[in-house]
Amino acid sequence: MNHIAEYIVGVIASILIISTLFIFRKFWAKTAKTYWVRIILAGWMLGNQIFITIFQNITWDWELCHILAWSSIVLMLIPTKIQIDLFMPLVMIGPVLAIAGGIVGTAKDYGFDHYRYYNYYFGHLGILFSYLYIYLYDFTGARLTWKSMKRSAIFALLLLTFVMMWNMSHLPAGSDPLKPVPPGKIPSEYWGENYIYKYIIYNLGLGKLSLLNQYFVLIFGFGPIIMVIGWTLMFFARPIYENRGEQKLKFNLQEDILGIKTTFTKSNYKKIWVNFKSKIKA
DSSP states (O other): OOOHHHHHHHHHHHHHHHHHHHHSHHHHHHHTTSSHHHHHHHHHHHHHHHHHHHHSOOSOOOOHHHHHHHHHHHHHHSOOHHHHHHHHHHHTTHHHHHHHHOOOOOOGGGSTTSHHHHHHHHHHHHHHHHHHHHHHTTSSOOOOOHHHHHHHHHHHHHHHHHHHHHHHHTOOTTOOTTSOOOTTOOHHHHSTTOTTHIIIIITTTOTTSOHHHHHHHIIIIIHHHHHHHHHHHHHHSOOSEETTTTEEOOOOTTOOSSSHHHHSOHHHHHHHHHHHHHHHHO
């Protein structure tokens, strides 16, 4: 593995910076009443995207973290509940895996002396920090609920479906999305960009599957697992303050985040049992 020092510094710095949101809670709560943190984050993320556009000649692509990076800029300017509901579970997975996986290439521009290194690690960190800052200090009133989980699941399904349709319609000449990769061909060359899917499917060793089968594997196999992990991380990284840092929320292990306390009660069990018996008799 190359660039071990850079990788270690990137991961440790990411952990320390994210940890400040949970450790220095009073400080961040005070900043929630101002605009300067959001301006800095928006500026940093916009600078990252401009760098990618100019120096890497990428005007737009459908990679998950690229989408999340642009969405984080919008979030800093106009924080909304719907954006947290739709993107937050994906934010808890995509940037985290990117930072943990790290850059392991041999190119010289992945070292400490090149902006690409900081663009990669701290760009992904910027996405995660931006969303957590808005979520933990309650800029939008967003909470992990059954409704938000349904929203994020439907959005993820629609996004993955759209991206796969895009991948299928922009294949290299001679590639058939309904057939597996022919013997002797390399998936990364045969399927072209294959946005989003390549980072998951290829790492699972399933890159030679047809694009249609890759879609089904992700939608019905690993996709739900990814969403459950994202929701679980959101469950534990719950909002610390409410109403933009005005009032600290009490930490209670029995807090009714998902409506569990009101759903699994004796009275509800009795209703379920009565309804069940009536259906049997009918």
